[in-house]
Amino acid sequence: METFWQACLSRFEQELTPQQFNNWIKPLRFVSGPDFMRIEAPNRFIVQWVKDKFLSRFEEMGEAHFSRPIQLSLVVAENKEIKENKPLPVKSVPTPVARSGRSEKSGLNPSFTFANFVTGKANQLARAAALQVAENPGTAYNPLFVYGGVGLGKTHLIQAIGNYVQEQNSNAKISYLHAERYVSDVVRAYQHKAFDDFKRYYHSLDLLLIDDIQFFSGKARTQEEFFYAFNALIESKKQVIITCDTYPKQISGMEDRLISRFGWGLTVAIEPPELEMRVAILLKKAEMEGFHLDDDVAFFIAKQIRSNVRELEGALKKVIAYSRFTGHAIGLDLAKEALKDLLAVQNRQISIENIQKTVADYYKIKVAEMYSKKRSRNVARPRQVAMALAKELTHLSFPEIGDAFGGRDHTTVMYACRKIEELKISESGITRDISVLLQVLRS
Numbered sequence: 515m516e517t518f519w520q521a522c523l524s525r526f527e528q529e530l531t532p533q534q535f536n537n538w539i540k541p542l543r544f545v546s547g548p549d550f551m552r553i554e555a556p557n558r559f560i561v562q563w564v565k566d567k568f569l570s571r572f573e574e575m576g577e578a579h580f581s582r583p584i585q586l587s588l589v590v591a592e593n594k595e596i597k598e599n600k601p602l603p604v605k606s607v608p609t610p611v612a613r614s615g616r617s618e619k620s621g622l623n624p625s626f627t628f629a630n631f632v633t634g635k636a637n638q639l640a641r642a643a644a645l646q647v648a649e650n651p652g653t654a655y656n657p658l659f660v661y662g663g664v665g666l667g668k669t670h671l672i673q674a675i676g677n678y679v680q681e682q683n684s685n686a687k688i689s690y691l692h693a694e695r696y697v698s699d700v701v702r703a704y705q706h707k708a709f710d711d712f713k714r715y716y717h718s719l720d721l722l723l724i725d726d727i728q729f730f731s732g733k734a735r736t737q738e739e740f741f742y743a744f745n746a747l748i749e750s751k752k753q754v755i756i757t758c759d760t761y762p763k764q765i766s767g768m769e770d771r772l773i774s775r776f777g778w779g780l781t782v783a784i785e786p787p788e789l790e791m792r793v794a795i796l797l798k799k800a801e802m803e804g805f806h807l808d809d810d811v812a813f814f815i816a817k818q819i820r821s822n823v824r825e826l827e828g829a830l831k832k833v834i835a836y837s838r839f840t841g842h843a844i845g846l847d848l849a850k851e852a853l854k855d856l857l858a859v860q861n862r863q864i865s866i867e868n869i870q871k872t873v874a875d876y877y878k879i880k881v882a883e884m885y886s887k888k889r890s891r892n893v894a895r896p897r898q899v900a901m902a903l904a905k906e907l908t909h910l911s912f913p914e915i916g917d918a919f920g921g922r923d924h925t926t927v928m929y930a931c932r933k934i935e936e937l938k939i940s941e942s943g944i945t946r947d948i949s950v951l952l953q954v955l956r957s
């Protein structure tokens with residue numbers, strides 16, 4: 515059963531974007547008994563979404579795996595712990611995917627360089643620190659810890675360091691890997707009783723880049739091994755670079771001794787890019803693709819797509835593909851046409867009542883509590899989330915939103931929006947909640 519579930523997870527991981535995978539598949543838990551198999555999800559949104567979009571795919575995989583048709587039920591989990599993305603015990607960590615020639619390969623993508631990393635207020639500190647580290651690996655800041663929201667360029671920036679170091683010293687032993695890959699390696703070492711090889715490899719690197727370290731959360735054995743590797747590397751002045759979706763102290767399920775070590779060097783944030791920077795990124799990406807974008811087109815796209823750079827790139831790719839397909843040069847009209855569907859979904863009017871109901875359902879509170887005067891945290895935080903979503907998804911002003919939430923003052927709404935923006939950077943749970951809610955509201 516476990517192998518079936520792990521096979522499903524790896525298949526979905528390959529087929530979906532990381533965001534889709536993290537939002538919809540990762541929070542699921544598979545439970546089976548002698549005569550039943552079921553998937554449990556943390557809330558009914560995920561149940562509904564998975565039912566609509568992925569259940570038949572799960573069943574197909576089941577049929578292929580067990581060589582007979584299977585039926586899976588999908589239910590809301592009683593136990594809320596799965597919402598927290600609790601780790602699996604070491605023995606049931608996903609079977610590692612075979613990796614060829616890892617020791618020779620750095621895992622770096624050569625196209626992630628400093629030269630094509632656009633700098634602005636949102637990332638200038640992170641970029642400056644990254645460059646320092648690239649020029650003085652092991653001695654400038656060790657470790658370098660880069661954190662920020664989804665798709666904001668963390669991977670790009672740390673790989674730029676790796677590529678730079680490799681260019682300066684082709685003998686440098688560099689390894690870039692996603693945290694999940696490290697977890698897989700620990701499991702494999704565990705299965706094959708090969709911790710000596712594991713240690714030999716990781717402790718001998720000149721530069722270790724670990725992406726999305728929040729995936730270590732709760733995985734005790736992985737954390738222990740990483741602790742040894744980290745100490746060995748730092749002691750011998752080898753560079754360690756880490757990315758995370760949140761500030762070290764906010765990572766849940768991580769040992770204190772690791773959290774404190776993450777802060778030994780330098781911790782820098784990457785913020786969401788402001789409008790001008792989004793425009794600059796679009797111009798750069800278009801140029802790299804051999805296309806010219808007029809400023810009005812770049813501004814148009816950048817004003818529509820505000821969430822993250824990956825989505826910005828996706829929109830640009832759509833425009834370029836449309837231009838290739840129709841044989842017309844890229845102009846404002848062509849961009850509007852190419853992004854018609856995307857924008858229709860995004861701009862569809864969403865009512866404040868819908869937002870309140872959806873958020874209340876999601877956090878399992880009563881809709882009436884959206885308007886009530888209650889200030890306990892389990893009600894106040896969902897209310898703030900709903901206010902922030904109302905500001906993002908409707909054209910209502912702060913006072914209008916305040917009115918819709920039981921006649922609250924506009925400053926309360928402004929505070930809520932600011933608070934949620936701050937939490938998005940410091941609390942991965944909120945980022946995930948909002949990402950799920952946005953997808954549900956826009957679907």
Ligand SMILES: Nc1ncnc2c1ncn2[C@@H]1O[C@H](COP(=O)(O)OP(=O)(O)OP(=O)(O)O)[C@@H](O)[C@H]1O
Binds near residue numbers: 630
């Ligand atoms: N400042 C930038 N200049 C140019 N390209 C950028 C910039 N920031 C992000 N990108 C591009 O956006 C895409 C997403 O970036 P990246 O994968 O580095 O994000 P991330 O923060 O690591 O995301 P995740 O949290 O999902 O791992 C990449 O193609 C990257 O090249």
